[in-house]
Amino acid sequence: MLVKHGVISALTRSTSHSPSSSSSTVLRRQQFLVRTLCASKTHLPKLIRAMSSTSEADAESVLRTVTPSLDPKRHKGQAVLSLLVTVTQWKIAVIGGCREYTGAPYFAAISALKIGADLSHVFCTKDAAPVIKSYSPELIVHPVLEESYTISFHNLCLLLSGCSQFSEEEKRKVQDKVIGEVDKWMERFDCLVIGPGLGRDPFLLECVSKIMLLAKKSNVPFVVDGDGLFLVTNSIDLVKSYPLAVLTPNVNEYKRLVQKVLNCEVDEEKAEDQLRSLAKQIGGVTILRKGKSDLISNGEIVKSVSIYGSPRRCGGQGDILSGSVAVFLSWAQQLKSDPERKLLFYFTLSENFSPSESPVILGCIAASGLLRKAASLAFTKHKRSTLTSDIIECLGKSLEDICPAS
Ligand SMILES: NC(=O)C1=CN([C@@H]2O[C@H](COP(=O)(O)OP(=O)(O)OC[C@H]3O[C@@H](n4cnc5c(N)ncnc54)[C@H](OP(=O)(O)O)[C@@H]3O)[C@@H](O)[C@H]2O)[C@@H](O)CC1
Numbered sequence: 001m002l003v004k005h006g007v008i009s010a011l012t013r014s015t016s017h018s019p020s021s022s023s024s025t026v027l028r029r030q031q032f033l034v035r036t037l038c039a040s041k042t043h044l045p046k047l048i049r050a051m052s053s054t055s056e057a058d059a060e061s062v063l064r065t066v067t068p069s070l071d072p073k074r075h076k077g078q079a080v081l082s083l084l085v086t087v088t089q090w091k092i093a094v095i096g097g098c099r100e101y102t103g104a105p106y107f108a109a110i111s112a113l114k115i116g117a118d119l120s121h122v123f124c125t126k127d128a129a130p131v132i133k134s135y136s137p138e139l140i141v142h143p144v145l146e147e148s149y150t151i152s153f154h155n156l157c158l159l160l161s162g163c164s165q166f167s168e169e170e171k172r173k174v175q176d177k178v179i180g181e182v183d184k185w186m187e188r189f190d191c192l193v194i195g196p197g198l199g200r201d202p203f204l205l206e207c208v209s210k211i212m213l214l215a216k217k218s219n220v221p222f223v224v225d226g227d228g229l230f231l232v233t234n235s236i237d238l239v240k241s242y243p244l245a246v247l248t249p250n251v252n253e254y255k256r257l258v259q260k261v262l263n264c265e266v267d268e269e270k271a272e273d274q275l276r277s278l279a280k281q282i283g284g285v286t287i288l289r290k291g292k293s294d295l296i297s298n299g300e301i302v303k304s305v306s307i308y309g310s311p312r313r314c315g316g317q318g319d320i321l322s323g324s325v326a327v328f329l330s331w332a333q334q335l336k337s338d339p340e341r342k343l344l345f346y347f348t349l350s351e352n353f354s355p356s357e358s359p360v361i362l363g364c365i366a367a368s369g370l371l372r373k374a375a376s377l378a379f380t381k382h383k384r385s386t387l388t389s390d391i392i393e394c395l396g397k398s399l400e401d402i403c404p405a406s
């Protein structure tokens with residue numbers, strides 16, 4: 001809609017600023033174009049598509065292609081994608097949750113389950129764990145992360161018991177313990193979501209940067225959101241050139257990334273080009289820039305998802321998105337190894353896509369499309385009182401409407 005208005009107002013502006021010689025061919029052509037645009041709804045989308053450098057993704061087709069069918073014979077942790085390929089895991093892990101924030105990791109993890117993950121883990125701090133567990137018995141919660149204040153507490157205890165100050169070596173021991181707790185699970189995860197409700201404690205973020213290195217070593221994809229983006233913006237090398245990394249910045253997080261990486265301010269006039277440059281500069285990671293329209297780029301292509309969502313901007317919708325990206329990305333990754341679905345992919349989505357190259361982009365498109373559908377449905381029901389948990393309740397119905405389970 002914005003594009004439509006932009007096109008029309010740009011043309012109107014240029015006609016009104018043209019010289020008075022109304023006989024000028026250019027002016028006549030422009031006036032004709034404005035009349036045509038205003039009169040004919042059918043020509044408009046074609047023209048807009050032609051003028052826009054970004055193509056609107058067909059999110060519903062992507063959702064249908066990426067979502068695997070359910071097989072009654074499978075056991076937990078095993079999803080049969082076709083007769084030929086069996087996948088053994090649909091497990092997602094969220095790294096996040098601290099004293100201040102317990103909602104964000106819960107929203108991300110429960111959304112992953114509601115969409116179709118078999119198991120959803122949360123690795124959080126010790127104080128956040130009982131709270132998150134109390135929200136839902138469905139989640140597997142690991143109280144393993146440590147914040148600086150717990151280290152200071154250890155330190156105080158040591159001093160009181162007459163021991164010397166907590167040394168760097170001891171600090172490293174705590175860190176190794178944390179990393180070890182995550183590492184023993186790492187290979188089992190299809191995707192991590194790093195950052196929802198993580199907080200910004202320096203010791204904790206240092207541990208999380210090590211967890212990112214571990215994930216990269218094991219080729220586990222990860223979605224970086226919230227405070228994970230705070231960490232990454234200050235240490236871009238953590239994600240640089242890792243093709244299985246997705247960054248999902250909101251308006252503030254995007255601004256910080258652009259300032260840090262491109263050394264300039266966000267330019268809305270060149271939104272797509274700037275996003276493409278940013279993704280390219282970070283070595284081809286995929287960036288999903290959240291906003292009125294979600295823009296997705298891996299430094300090569302730029303796709304947008306503008307399905308109507310909800311005018312309510314309650315906190316936590318980004319967390320639903322990050323958990324959803326993790327699931328759809330995992331499913332899209334499997335397209336590569338499933339001949340039946342790969343064929344379906346070619347028939348339905350072939351334009352501008354290559355299944356071997358873009359599962360990460362497909363995962364982002366599917367997640368964005370589904371969240372927007374669910375937000376719209378929740379808003380229809382709850383209007384001004386719509387909350388994030390209402391949107392989560394609508395994820396199942398929204399997915400069912402697009403690709404029925406049976
Ligand atoms: N129910 C829940 O549990 C939810 C929890 N959530 C969780 O909240 C976390 C932050 O996410 P968000 O979306 O508020 O971050 P964002 O837009 O960058 O910041 C807005 C402004 O706040 C400020 N600021 C932020 N953190 C700060 C800090 N530690 N200390 C000081 N300032 C801080 C920030 O300042 P600046 O960074 O610009 O200096 C900016 O001005 C993240 O973990 C997210 O997952 C959400 O997902 C919602 C639901």
Ligand SMILES: Nc1ncnc2c1ncn2[C@@H]1O[C@H](COP(=O)(O)OP(=O)(O)OP(=O)(O)O)[C@@H](O)[C@H]1O
Nearest residue numbers: 250251290291292294309315316317318319321371
């Ligand atoms: N102005 C808007 N109009 C419609 N949808 C929007 C708008 N802004 C964001 N969204 C949608 O809401 C979702 C969450 O984006 P948002 O910018 O709220 O993330 P966030 O700030 O990280 O959220 P959170 O509160 O979970 O941290 C995105 O999928 C995006 O498409």
Ligand SMILES: [Mg+2]
Nearest residue numbers: 226250318319
């Ligand atoms: Mg957020």
